[in-house]
């Protein structure tokens with residue numbers, strides 16, 4: 001191996017400064033999603049990380065300098081009700097001067113080998129061929145919808161549209177955190193498809209404690225008991241996005257609204 005041949009290996013704690021120098025070099029304007037504060041929340045406090053497991057980041061290094069990184073984020077998946085370990089690929093970058101030499105492909109292959117079920121959302125034009133040639137299969141395009149009457153109106157109208165069998169409209173109010181009594185709601189509403197597992201700890205981590213992003217959380221109640229929730233995120237353009245939703249099938253008169261992937 002030539003002396004300046006990059007070395008590929010998992011991130012060690014002592015590489016963190018070099019990793020954040022690499023990120024700052026690639027994004028000199030400063031990107032919160034690549035900051036250390038965001039890392040502390042997203043990686044170190046992630047409730048789906050297996051205890052004792054370090055952050056799953058693969059690095060390509062020349063000496064102490066990072067040339068490329070591939071970061072996976074652990075996710076606990078339920079597939080047909082069975083727990084499966086999964087990992088989102090959340091960062092994949094090769095320093096421009098080191099691109100097209102196979103570093104990205106090798107780091108992706110290493111991530112896949114330890115990911116359990118590897119998941120990717122929104123690959124770039126450059127990374128799409130890397131994932132496809134590593135054997136990942138595109139599942140389709142993620143749709144998004146705009147509700148001109150406002151999202152909350154749409155949610156409530158949909159309760160109304162379920163007919164008399166659904167009973168009176170559930171009461172809705174803002175909730176500041178998810179308590180353990182929301183766990184049965186998600187378990188009953190989730191159905192059998194594959195989902196990222198939710199419970200109150202994950203919901204609080206994702207939708208209450210996430211720095212720099214604020215969500216509105218709405219709880220739906222029948223007779224004082226939780227029967228569903230919706231998490232909304234207001235965009236800078238005054239549009240509101242639905243980030244998560246689970247409603248008990250009974251609250252919809254038998255029809256099921258289930259949480260979708262993010």
Ligand SMILES: CC(C)(COP(=O)(O)OP(=O)(O)OC[C@H]1O[C@@H](n2cnc3c(N)ncnc32)[C@H](O)[C@@H]1OP(=O)(O)O)[C@@H](O)C(=O)NCCC(=O)NCCS
Nearest residue numbers: 092093094099100101102103104105123124126127129130
């Ligand atoms: C995507 C990226 C990480 C690939 O890294 P890399 O080290 O150059 O990857 P490889 O050398 O293993 O390239 C593998 C294949 O990917 C494809 N590819 C890589 N860069 C590409 C580009 N800019 N345009 C089109 N295809 C590209 C090619 O098919 C390439 O194979 P080839 O060189 O034999 O033609 C790198 O281009 C990058 O950092 N891009 C900017 C950031 C980005 O888009 N990240 C992904 C976010 S999801």
